[in-house]
Amino acid sequence: MMERGFACIGVTMKLFSNEDACLPRERTCCSLTDVEDARNVCYALGIRHYVCNFSREFKAQVIDRFVAGYARGATPNPCIDCNRRLKFDRLYRRAAELDFDRVATGHYARIERDAASGRYLLKKARDASKDQSYVLYALTQMQLARAAFPLGELTKAEVREIAETHGFRNARKRDSQDICFVPEGSYADFIERSAGHPFPPGNFVDRQGNVLGRHEGVVHYTVGQRKGLGLALGRPMYVARIDPVRNEIVLGEEEELYSHKLTARDINLIAVPRIDRPLRVRAKIRYRQPEQWATAVQTGEDELEVMFDEPQRAVTPGQAVVLYDGDLVIGGGTIQ
Numbered sequence: 001m002m003e004r005g006f007a008c009i010g011v012t013m014k015l016f017s018n019e020d021a022c023l024p025r026e027r028t029c030c031s032l033t034d035v036e037d038a039r040n041v042c043y044a045l046g047i048r049h050y051v052c053n054f055s056r057e058f059k060a061q062v063i064d065r066f067v068a069g070y071a072r073g074a075t076p077n078p079c080i081d082c083n084r085r086l087k088f089d090r091l092y093r094r095a096a097e098l099d100f101d102r103v104a105t106g107h108y109a110r111i112e113r114d115a116a117s118g119r120y121l122l123k124k125a126r127d128a129s130k131d132q133s134y135v136l137y138a139l140t141q142m143q144l145a146r147a148a149f150p151l152g153e154l155t156k157a158e159v160r161e162i163a164e165t166h167g168f169r170n171a172r173k174r175d176s177q178d179i180c181f182v183p184e185g186s187y188a189d190f191i192e193r194s195a196g197h198p199f200p201p202g203n204f205v206d207r208q209g210n211v212l213g214r215h216e217g218v219v220h221y222t223v224g225q226r227k228g229l230g231l232a233l234g235r236p237m238y239v240a241r242i243d244p245v246r247n248e249i250v251l252g253e254e255e256e257l258y259s260h261k262l263t264a265r266d267i268n269l270i271a272v273p274r275i276d277r278p279l280r281v282r283a284k285i286r287y288r289q290p291e292q293w294a295t296a297v298q299t300g301e302d303e304l305e306v307m308f309d310e311p312q313r314a315v316t317p318g319q320a321v322v323l324y325d326g327d328l329v330i331g332g333g334t335i336q
Contacts, residue, residue: 001104001150002045009100010042010049013091015058015082016181037170044167050098054090061085063181067194070187070219073242074318077135077287078179083107084138092146102148109133110152110327111144120144122270122329127155134287137322137332138268188220202247204231207240207256215249218242224257224314238314258311264304264321264333271330274298281323281330283308285315296323296330304333 001008012035035051042049062081069076087105095103108125109132120141125131139147151159163171182190192198199217206212213231215221220228225239229251240252262285269275275298282291283306293309306321315335322332 001148002047004150006102006104008045008047008104009098010038010045010047011091011094012038012049012051013086014051014053014055015086016055016063037173041168041170052091052094054086057090058082058086063194067191069318070191071195071199071244073218073244075222075316076318077320078181079135080138080320083135088139088143088147092143095146102146104148104150106151107132107136107149108151108156109136109149111147111149119271119273123152124324124327124329125149125152130156133329134284134320134322137270137320137329139270140268141270144270188217191219192217200247202249204229204249204251206251212237212251218244218247218249221249223316257314259308259315260311261305261307262312262315262321263299263336264306265302265336267298267302267304267331267333269331271325271328275304275330279323279330281306281325283324284322285312285335286319291324294323 014035039049062078062085065081066076066078088103091103095101108127108130110123110125112121112123113119114121122133122136122139122144124133154162160171188199199219201214201216202218204212204215212233213229215229221239221242223239223242226236229237229239231237231251235253237251237253238257239249240256241250243250275296277297279296281294281296283294283296284291292312295307297305297307299305304321306323317335319335320332321335323330
């Protein structure tokens with residue numbers, strides 16, 4: 001950004017204490033080491049560095065939503081909430097307070113403006129293996145207008161080479177974790193600690209309601225899960241549905257996990273203001289999933305229906321469905 005002629009400052013968002021999340025100090029973007037690395041880079045560039053404490057907002061807008069989602073049987077994506085409500089909302093307001101016009105982040109994606117429609121477009125990164133457009137689908141036109149993704153045209157290898165050329169001490173630092181505030185394999189422990197109470201055991205049942213065993217609490221499971229059920233049923237069984245009202249985990253066989261369509265709400269459209277007629281798209285229902293051919297229909301002001309050409313495994317409430325046309329992000333929503 002400086003080489004392009006922008007006057008810049010560096011900002012680190014302080015979102016939570018590693019110790020509060022029971023994480024090693026060096027594991028996340030909020031550790032003291034990470035703040036020092038950012039400050040060191042800013043010093044090398046000759047620019048100011050600020051630390052913005054958004055821990056209260058992060059708890060309310062990301063952690064609490066994450067916990068509430070699991071409690072109602074969903075599997076939310078906190079990275080999307082963090083981008084939508086912290087990086088490109090609260091941080092934008094702080095930028096305006098400091099009299100800066102744009103926020104540049106290290107996301108691997110691209111922004112272009114369509115001259116014909118005047119809309120800002122979100123596109124995949126050139127480095128397909130690092131593309132992060134999926135977790136950015138919720139950005140509004142106003143947010144995209146004030147964002148910059150300078151890494152979108154670069155590969156990760158090129159970025160590290162640039163950092164080494166400039167002598168940045170974090171040039172070979174390992175990539176950050178997807179969910180920064182949860183220790184690996186300890187979602188349920190974190191959720192119960194955050195909620196302030198354990199989630200009670202209940203029954204595993206099949207589609208007909210027959211009891212198959214006892215589960216440890218609904219927050220321990222997600223749709224499609226097979227391992228960790230603690231059952232010996234003589235055949236593989238998977239989590240097909242989570243019913244927090246009845247405190248039941250519905251199990252099914254592999255073929256029962258597949259769905260031809262889904263409904264999404266809390267939608268955000270980027271490439272178009274509205275989908276007025278059935279639209280052929282490529283759709284993703286989780287971050288690492290390959291895109292699948294589908295037809296999308298807007299069935300309400302805040303509702304989409306997506307029908308897949310081929311049935312999809314473990315369509316999971318709380319995750320995002322994101323619609324693509326080639327490199328272009330059309331929009332997306334939260335799977336219901």
